[in-house]
Amino acid sequence: MSRRISFPLLTTGVVASTLAVAAPAQAHGYVSSPPSRQALCAQNRVPDCGQIKYEPQSVEGPKGLRSCHAGIAQFAVLNDDSRNWPATSVGSTVTFTWVNTARHATSNWEYWIGNTRVAVFDGGGRQPDATVSHTVNLGGFSGRQKLLAIWNIADTANAFYSCVDLQIGGGGGPTPSPTPTTPSPTPSPTVTPTSSPAPGGTWTAGRAYQVGDQVTYSGLTYRCRQAHTALPGWEPPNTPALWLQV
Numbered sequence: 358m359s360r361r362i363s364f365p366l367l368t369t370g371v372v373a374s375t376l377a378v379a380a381p382a383q384a385h386g387y388v389s390s391p392p393s394r395q396a397l398c399a400q401n402r403v404p405d406c407g408q409i410k411y412e413p414q415s416v417e418g419p420k421g422l423r424s425c426h427a428g429i430a431q432f433a434v435l436n437d438d439s440r441n442w443p444a445t446s447v448g449s450t451v452t453f454t455w456v457n458t459a460r461h462a463t464s465n466w467e468y469w470i471g472n473t474r475v476a477v478f479d480g481g482g483r484q485p486d487a488t489v490s491h492t493v494n495l496g497g498f499s500g501r502q503k504l505l506a507i508w509n510i511a512d513t514a515n516a517f518y519s520c521v522d523l524q525i526g527g528g529g530g531p532t533p534s535p536t537p538t539t540p541s542p543t544p545s546p547t548v549t550p551t552s553s554p555a556p557g558g559t560w561t562a563g564r565a566y567q568v569g570d571q572v573t574y575s576g577l578t579y580r581c582r583q584a585h586t587a588l589p590g591w592e593p594p595n596t597p598a599l600w601l602q603v
Contacts, residue, residue, distance in 0.1 A: 385414035386457035386517050388506045389595050391445035393519035394425060394435045399597035402443065406434050414458045414598045416518045420509055423469065425520035435520060438503070444522040449496040451523065453506055455489045456590065458583075458598050462511040468493050469505040482511045488590030499526045562589045571603065578603050 389396050395413035398406030408431045409416070416435065418427025426432040434440070453468070463480025466489070476493040495502075501524050508517040560572040560579070563586070570581040572593065579593040579600040593600035 385417070385598070386455050386460075386508055387413045387416065388453050388519035388521055389456045390454040391447065391451065391521050391523065392443075393506070393521045394442055395432075395519060396597070397443060398434075400594075403440065407431060409435060412598060414456070414517075417515050418518065419514055420507075420516045422516070422518065423472075423505060425503075425505065425518060427516075427518045442522045444501055444524040446524045447495075449525065450492060450494055452490050452492045453521070454590075455485075455506075455508060455519075456595055457485055457487055457489065458585075458591075458596065460484045460487065461513075464509040464511040466491060467507040467509065469507070470495070470498055470502050475504075480509075480511065486590075487588040488595075495523075495525050500524070560587065560593055562587050562591070572600075 387393055387395050392400065392402070393413075394403070395406075395409050395416060397403045398410045399413040401410075416425075416427045416429065416432055418424075418429065422428060425435040455466070461484065462482050463485050464482065465480050466478045467474055468476040468491070475495060475497075476491065478491050495504075501522070504521045504523055506519045506521060510516060558572065560574040565584075565586045566572070566581045567584050568581055572579055572581075574593045577593075580603050581599065582601050583599050585591075585599055591599065593602070
C-alpha cells in the first residue's frame, strides 16, 4: 500500500518542481526612447511583427546573450536585420529610457555595439523606478549602428534585452524656430468641441485604471490593456503594454 501511495506523491512533487522552475520572473521592461525594435512593433511603425507587438516588455532570457530576441522563437523577428528597421538619428551622446512595467532588483544595465560594451550602469541590487534613463557617450562610433541594451536582474539568472537602431552623427538637427505670427486685432472666437472626451477623461499620473478604461492623451484616445496605477513616465504612448490606441 505504501509503495502505491508514494509513487503518485513523488510524481506530483516532480511536476510541481518543474512548474516552479518554468515560472517567469515577475519583472518586465524595454527601451522606449530612442524606440527599440520591440517599441517600433508595439507602436505599429513596423508591420507584421507577430506576438512581440503585444508584449514588448517580455524579451527575457539568460544573462550573457548578445541577441535582440533573447533566444525566444516567437520574438525572432527582432533579430532579423534584413527588415530594414528605422534608425533614429542621434548625436554622439544619447539618452536611453527604459519603461519598467514591473520592477525588479537590478544588478546593472549594459549597452553594447557589436563586441564592445560602450557603457554600464550599476543598479546596486535595488528596485528601479518605473522609468530609468542613462546617458551614453557613443563618440567612438558613427553611421548606422545596432545597439543592444541589457537589463540584468539581481536575484535571478535572467536579463531583458532591447535592440535600438541608430544613425550616429545625424544629430537630428537644431529645433526650428517658430514662425512669428501677427496678432489678430480682435479676439479669436471660442471653438466648441464637436466630440465628447473618452470615458475616464484625460490620462493622469497616480490614478488607478482598470482593463477597458479609456483616456485621452495629446488628443488621442487609448484603452487600458492591464490594470495598473499610472506613474510618471507611463504615459500611454510610452507604454503600449498598458495602453492600446483606439
